Amino acid sequence: MVNRDELLxxxxxxxxxxxxxxxxxxAAPEIExxxxxxxxxxxxxxxxYHTMIDWSKTNIEKVMALIEVKVTPQxxxxxxxxxxxxxxxxxxxxxxxxxxxxDLMVMLEGKSLKEVATFVTNKLSPLDTVLSCSTHFILQKxxxxxxxxxxxxxxxxxxxxx
Amino acid sequence: xxxxxxxxxxxxxxxxIRKFFDVVKSIDGAxxxxxxxxxxxxxxxxxxxxxxxxxKGRTFYTSNSGLRELKVEVCNYLKRRQNIQYEPDxxxxxxxxxxxxxxxxxxxxxxPGDEVxxxxxxxxxxxxxxxxxxxxxxxxxxKEENEFRLTAEEILEHVTDKxxxxxLPFPNNPTGAIMEKKDLEAxxxxxxxxxxxxxxxxxxxxxxxxxxxxxxVEIPGMYERTVLINGFSKSYAMTGWRLGYACGPKDIIAxxxxxxxxxxxxxxxxxxxxxxxxxxxxxEDVAMMRExxxxxxxxxxxxxxxxxxxxxxxxxxxxxxxxxxxxGMSSDEFATKLLQEEKLAVVxxxxxxxxxxxxxxxxxxxxxxxxxKAMERLKRFIDNHR
Numbered sequence: 001m002v003n004r005d006e007l008l009x010x011x012x013x014x015x016x017x018x019x020x021x022x023x024x025x026x027a028a029p030e031i032e033x034x035x036x037x038x039x040x041x042x043x044x045x046x047x048x049y050h051t052m053i054d055w056s057k058t059n060i061e062k063v064m065a066l067i068e069v070k071v072t073p074q075x076x077x078x079x080x081x082x083x084x085x086x087x088x089x090x091x092x093x094x095x096x097x098x099x100x101x102x103d104l105m106v107m108l109e110g111k112s113l114k115e116v117a118t119f120v121t122n123k124l125s126p127l128d129t130v131l132s133c134s135t136h137f138i139l140q141k142x143x144x145x146x147x148x149x150x151x152x153x154x155x156x157x158x159x160x161x162x
Numbered sequence: 163x164x165x166x167x168x169x170x171x172x173x174x175x176x177x178x179i180r181k182f183f184d185v186v187k188s189i190d191g192a193x194x195x196x197x198x199x200x201x202x203x204x205x206x207x208x209x210x211x212x213x214x215x216x217x218k219g220r221t222f223y224t225s226n227s228g229l230r231e232l233k234v235e236v237c238n239y240l241k242r243r244q245n246i247q248y249e250p251d252x253x254x255x256x257x258x259x260x261x262x263x264x265x266x267x268x269x270x271x272x273x274p275g276d277e278v279x280x281x282x283x284x285x286x287x288x289x290x291x292x293x294x295x296x297x298x299x300x301x302x303x304x305k306e307e308n309e310f311r312l313t314a315e316e317i318l319e320h321v322t323d324k325x326x327x328x329x330l331p332f333p334n335n336p337t338g339a340i341m342e343k344k345d346l347e348a349x350x351x352x353x354x355x356x357x358x359x360x361x362x363x364x365x366x367x368x369x370x371x372x373x374x375x376x377x378x379v380e381i382p383g384m385y386e387r388t389v390l391i392n393g394f395s396k397s398y399a400m401t402g403w404r405l406g407y408a409c410g411p412k413d414i415i416a417x418x419x420x421x422x423x424x425x426x427x428x429x430x431x432x433x434x435x436x437x438x439x440x441x442x443x444x445x446e447d448v449a450m451m452r453e454x455x456x457x458x459x460x461x462x463x464x465x466x467x468x469x470x471x472x473x474x475x476x477x478x479x480x481x482x483x484x485x486x487x488x489x490g491m492s493s494d495e496f497a498t499k500l501l502q503e504e505k506l507a508v509v510x511x512x513x514x515x516x517x518x519x520x521x522x523x524x525x526x527x528x529x530x531x532x533x534x535k536a537m538e539r540l541k542r543f544i545d546n547h548r
Contacts, residue, residue, distance in 0.1 A: 026457070159187065159507060
């Protein structure tokens, strides 16, 4: 039997690990691991296998912004409908419903500051149910998905110890 | 001028690991599977408590036997994990690592001429500490065919009327062997019959991969005869904090505390505050690290077997102890050649006792990626020498 929780933890930090290797480290037959992965995908628990790229180290310009959006919830459908309106834009990378001082947190990726500004003024703000937007630009990513981006792991242990 | 040195000290052999360390240092760009400490950092919330204690100015001595709060947490922990009951006020001594506790226990319990049974392969300090305490170390050579477990027969073969102490180093460094309940029950009979005392070094108690670790203290009749030694180094990845503890019968702990009081005063205060946090809120960290070690362990066992290196499956600590006798080299030669030809460092088995000859210790306190790179080198080496 594959331990589903352990399987998820094992691929959480390394989605490239193969079925063969998973079978070894989880002490389960390959076929079971493969079936379990398929099941997790089918159930929508595994939603994708992405690559974490630190774009700031490349020549490709990317501007990332985090927008706090206050909206008026609609009778019967609450926030779902407005969230859908927003997440359909391809430049939007994440949308979260939040507790606290605002309702939706929208993460946005654009080629330039201007592009992000245009999106906020022309597309997001004019939406009927949007009451206000507060846009924050991301200056530096230190850590993402549990991985520190600014420093490499260094083994500082003595090379041989009892 | 007279010779300033003590003959007893000069005669003690330096650690075989130290010798090998100097060889490794001379090789540039070597990768190592030779480390006997976790690769994880101490969990942040534990470090944070250490820092916080400094900010608050907790920079004074604690009482000799340790912070009361820590001793209470040690008792809670042993009760929670192993259902062993100790009194924080007179049955617990906080020490500078498990190593100090080993030294103290031996010094508190032996008189010149007493014999101390030391199973090997095992950690490097038992034998010299027994000599320093004035005792005569008697080595029990554990056998691969028993998966390096200690048997009642082996004790009986080495017991004399001078034997007083049995050192019990399980889960074991360097073999990864464990003693299960049935194994402990078998030796407990002999211990009682021969009226021995036990120093049980359980520093790897959190790192077992089949069932939960069983302490000899849990076996009926053994509580009164055992000094249990544990610490924070391996389970909480806190090697550099230098903190361990000993628990046992009041009269033994009292005498150990007396030596500790004169030689050490008290364990580092900052480390003690951090350790309180470790015991209170560290269970999940331990579980996470155990899961990682276990995955690496399974990977290595499979790799070594695919390479055709005989090794029993280790169920404890973070070491694998494969046999390299087929290559016609000593452990030292094998490790040195492996280092020179492939720049891969492992520790020769004989560093842990003569009966470790013919074996090497491979540590899996490394990431899977590092282990994979190392296995490529080992494979090439083996292919070249077979």
